[in-house]
Amino acid sequence: MRHMLILGGGTAGTIMANKLASALDERDWRITVVDGTEEHYYQPGFLFVPFGIYRMREIVKPRRQYLPGRIKFVLSGIERIDAEKKTVMLSSGEALRYDCLIIATGADIHPEQIDGLLNEEWGRSKFDFYTPKGADRLAQFLKGWQGGKLVLSIAEMPIKCPVAPLEFLFLADAYFTERGMRDKVDIHLVTPLSGAFTKPVSSRVLGEFLERKGITVTPDFDLGRVDNKEKKLVAWDETEVSYDLLVSIPTNMGNACIARSGMGNELNFVPTNKQTLKADGLEDVFVLGDASNLPSSKAGSVAHFQSEILFQNILEHIEGRPACAHFDGHANCFIESGFGKGLLIDFNYETEPLPGEFPLPGIGPFKLLEESPINHYGKMMFRWVYWNLLLRGMELPIEAEMSMAGKRVR
Amino acid sequence: METMNIAGKAIELDADGHLANRNDWNENLAREIAAQEGIPELTSPHWAVINFMRTVFEKEGDAPSIRRLTKESGVDTKTLYQLFPKGPAKRAAKIAGLPKPKGCI
Numbered sequence: 001m002r003h004m005l006i007l008g009g010g011t012a013g014t015i016m017a018n019k020l021a022s023a024l025d026e027r028d029w030r031i032t033v034v035d036g037t038e039e040h041y042y043q044p045g046f047l048f049v050p051f052g053i054y055r056m057r058e059i060v061k062p063r064r065q066y067l068p069g070r071i072k073f074v075l076s077g078i079e080r081i082d083a084e085k086k087t088v089m090l091s092s093g094e095a096l097r098y099d100c101l102i103i104a105t106g107a108d109i110h111p112e113q114i115d116g117l118l119n120e121e122w123g124r125s126k127f128d129f130y131t132p133k134g135a136d137r138l139a140q141f142l143k144g145w146q147g148g149k150l151v152l153s154i155a156e157m158p159i160k161c162p163v164a165p166l167e168f169l170f171l172a173d174a175y176f177t178e179r180g181m182r183d184k185v186d187i188h189l190v191t192p193l194s195g196a197f198t199k200p201v202s203s204r205v206l207g208e209f210l211e212r213k214g215i216t217v218t219p220d221f222d223l224g225r226v227d228n229k230e231k232k233l234v235a236w237d238e239t240e241v242s243y244d245l246l247v248s249i250p251t252n253m254g255n256a257c258i259a260r261s262g263m264g265n266e267l268n269f270v271p272t273n274k275q276t277l278k279a280d281g282l283e284d285v286f287v288l289g290d291a292s293n294l295p296s297s298k299a300g301s302v303a304h305f306q307s308e309i310l311f312q313n314i315l316e317h318i319e320g321r322p323a324c325a326h327f328d329g330h331a332n333c334f335i336e337s338g339f340g341k342g343l344l345i346d347f348n349y350e351t352e353p354l355p356g357e358f359p360l361p362g363i364g365p366f367k368l369l370e371e372s373p374i375n376h377y378g379k380m381m382f383r384w385v386y387w388n389l390l391l392r393g394m395e396l397p398i399e400a401e402m403s404m405a406g407k408r409v410r
Numbered sequence: 411m412e413t414m415n416i417a418g419k420a421i422e423l424d425a426d427g428h429l430a431n432r433n434d435w436n437e438n439l440a441r442e443i444a445a446q447e448g449i450p451e452l453t454s455p456h457w458a459v460i461n462f463m464r465t466v467f468e469k470e471g472d473a474p475s476i477r478r479l480t481k482e483s484g485v486d487t488k489t490l491y492q493l494f495p496k497g498p499a500k501r502a503a504k505i506a507g508l509p510k511p512k513g514c515i
């Protein structure tokens with residue numbers, strides 16, 4: 001009996017468990033998923049919690065409910081991977097041997113990485129919305145806030161869902177407008193990027209969007225520390241931005257178990273072949289989702305596209321054939337823009353997000369890089385798609401490989 | 411394609427204004443680019459960073475992040491920003507004749 005071991009039962013681990021459960025012969029393979037918690041959060045929902053659009057209990061479900069019957073779920077922390085001995089040590093003291101390992105331990109925020117960010121003001125005048133606790137506390141705070149200077153600060157790249165900060169700003173603009181206090185709130189984005197987003201065309205379009213909504217952008221700001229007394233952000237080059245309310249996207253890092261295993265890069269992301277998803281230099285180890293160092297977006301949609309490639313590669317690999325399916329970096333993200341509208345971007349390693357139309361049989365076309373109500377519905381529908389199709393490893397009507405259909409190239 | 415004139419020779423640049431052909435690079439060219447970037451003199455800590463970047467790029471095909479630079483090159487973040495004001499990762503890559511770091515999206 002061979003053993004398929006999946007570390008992490010979040011988006012990526014759950015998708016892969018579902019796909020492999022129906023493909024691997026039960027007489028040949030047993031499959032185990034290890035995760036430290038019972039609760040599976042729909043993380044894209046965190047964005048809506050601060051504005052009272054979703055409540056936390058509406059976006060969390062029991063992890064086990066999404067794992068098929070034949071999967072063994074082990075509730076435990078992961079201590080360390082010993083790739084040489086093909087064994088994973090758990091915090092429970094148990095050691096699990098594997099024949100094939102999938103690392104899907106994701107990424108988390110690390111406010112302690114920025115000098116002065118994590119102190120008694122964290123949760124009072126400085127918040128995050130990337131964790132259940134952070135999003136909840138911010139929701140409480142916003143209800144009673146009288147206004148002032150709201151600064152959204154991105155500490156450093158890469159971050160999970162790189163459009164989430166922009167969506168937060170758009171929703172904040174709508175939220176304060178609807179409460180009749182937009183004139184009392186000064187909204188700022190402070191980012192290490194040279195513009196609103198990473199790639200030229202979308203950066204320009206999204207930048208214009210921010211401008212139209214009266215949101216000020218401070219680009220090229222490499223956050224060095226937070227001065228709590230004066231309530232200001234200080235960059236490494238000593239430029240400063242003051243705030244009344246700081247919404248922070250702290251440094252995102254891979255899990256500490258990766259560092260303990262001596263595997264990660266400087267941010268604990270696992271060096272991974274960007275096409276085959278095999279861990280660099282390790283036998284029988286693959287990496288899926290946010291845990292890898294791939295230059296693709298860290299997003300659930302990307303984990304889904306990757307999973308189709310990884311699925312093929314694992315089936316080849318366990319038959320002793322080379323992994324030859326290639327991931328192209330495909331990402332497809334709805335961007336909530338407030339007031340019941342949204343945008344959609346679709347891109348890969350080589351092709352930046354372009355304007356045009358995104359054909360989707362039955363529902364679409366969605367508008368690319370342009371605001372429309374249908375994109376907002378796409379975003380809201382994503383929660384249903386996530387629990388009912390995506391996690392279950394079902395085919396979605398979008399191909400893993402990016403298509404140029406409908407895109408306008410100039 | 412943009413070019414840059416150095417010592418009477420036209421050197422090709424990419425869309426980001428970095429060298430289009432890595433083979434064009436030499437230490438004199440690095441000094442020239444540095445001067446254009448407002449760094450009049452390249453001192454030995456500058457060179458340590460530049461050489462570290464080139465070594466990493468040679469091996470891995472992308473320039474290292476600031477975090478990696480400070481962790482492995484032995485130069486702390488504060489000093490890096492003094493050596494290469496306004497975005498050391500991008501600047502040092504340009505002077506080292508490397509493409510703009512891909513970073514992540």
Ligand SMILES: Cc1cc2nc3c(=O)[nH]c(=O)nc-3n(C[C@H](O)[C@H](O)[C@H](O)COP(=O)(O)OP(=O)(O)OC[C@H]3O[C@@H](n4cnc5c(N)ncnc54)[C@H](O)[C@@H]3O)c2cc1C
Pocket residue numbers: 007008009010011012013034035036037042043044045046047076077078079104105106107129130131160161164255256257288289290291298299300301302303333334
């Ligand atoms: C605010 C926000 C908005 C987002 N919006 C979108 C969006 O609109 N669209 C989109 O596609 N994506 C979005 N994302 C990103 C998406 O949620 C992630 O990319 C996706 O969940 C990544 O899946 P993953 O399996 O790699 O990581 P995760 O889903 O985070 O799973 C990792 C799992 O590993 C477990 N784990 C890690 N280390 C250990 C350990 N040592 N021991 C035991 N267990 C461990 C964790 O408990 C966790 O369950 C958003 C994310 C955030 C934070």
